[in-house]
Amino acid sequence: MTEPLDLFGAPVMLRSAEFVTPTIRRILSRKWGPGPRALVIGCNPSDAGVDRDDPTSLWWNAWFQLFGFGAYDAANLYPFVSPHPRECRRRVEAAFSGEWHDRDALLANVEHIVALAKAADQVFVCWGNIAWDDFWVDHVVEQIATGVEPYPDLWCWGTTKSGAPIHPMARGRHRIARDQQPIMWRSA
Template sequence: MVDLKGNTTARPVIQGSAEFSDCGFYRHRLDRWWGEAPRALVIGANPSRAGADDNDPTICRLIALLSWRTDIGGFTMMNADDFIATDPADHVRWRDGLDITALKFVRGQNLQRIRDVSTTAAVRIVAFGNLLTPGLHRDRVLAALSLDGRHPLFAFGLTDSGAPKHPLARGHHRIPNDAPLIEWRPALRSAA
């Protein structure tokens, strides 16, 4: 393998793990690591069925975007909602099908898991594209991720609307493998 400076290096051995709910409908976290350096915490909108030993296109892309960095030894992938839905429409149907008490309970547990992992993250990366719209839930996810604003949030790049790019952004929005992380601050919502 050739690194970004043109040096020949050994391809890192990538290890993985994943944590699913007992019912199999929720993926709480997915980990990939290749070194001893601390791990990044990456937040998407909703998870796929990728597991300990199998990657989906998003996880493959995250490996390409992060494995060259010497300050990051891996990443933990978590999501704003941990219900498995590879199609965003399935995620909306799930959310709309829960009563408010059940939704608050499920989201509350997920937010606590995000907060717990964030305490040891080397860097906190938002990568949900335009799938997580501004609102109370996004605000709570960002508060859990940043530990109530004590840590900065980073992105691989920004969409035209200022949202953090999803790793699978295409066309002229595609993220180069060597893209530096940029600090990301959500646009303030109007009080109106």
């Protein structure tokens, strides 16, 4: 399948990504037209970037277009790039055990998420049950909900039994339909 092009032969989908290093991604962005801009907060980045989408970003592309958005930015609780959450967890544990570079990247990432959340038209969360550190999740959510206004509501596509916002790649009975209406996860 070829990607849609505009009348001048340029891709309709504009892709960008901000990598601090090849293994630390702060933001993944997709823009295709006018409309509101969303922020999606996941657990950890896979390997999507400027030149490729992964299954999660493909799902977001379809969903946000269907619901009238013109763009989205994706950030993560943990900025460490890996398609394997276990590898991300190892890096987070190392960050809090003396790996100062990763610790600093983790803390700077929170400031970045907060700025993106306060600039977005709507904020979605989808880290699923793989976000293992409830204290860190609460810290990030609290940073979004405090400080300088605005204090955005946090939306999701469903929740796990534990109350975590479901990830779009959830399988089985937790699978999210492409036309799933957004659900309020936490109000401001």
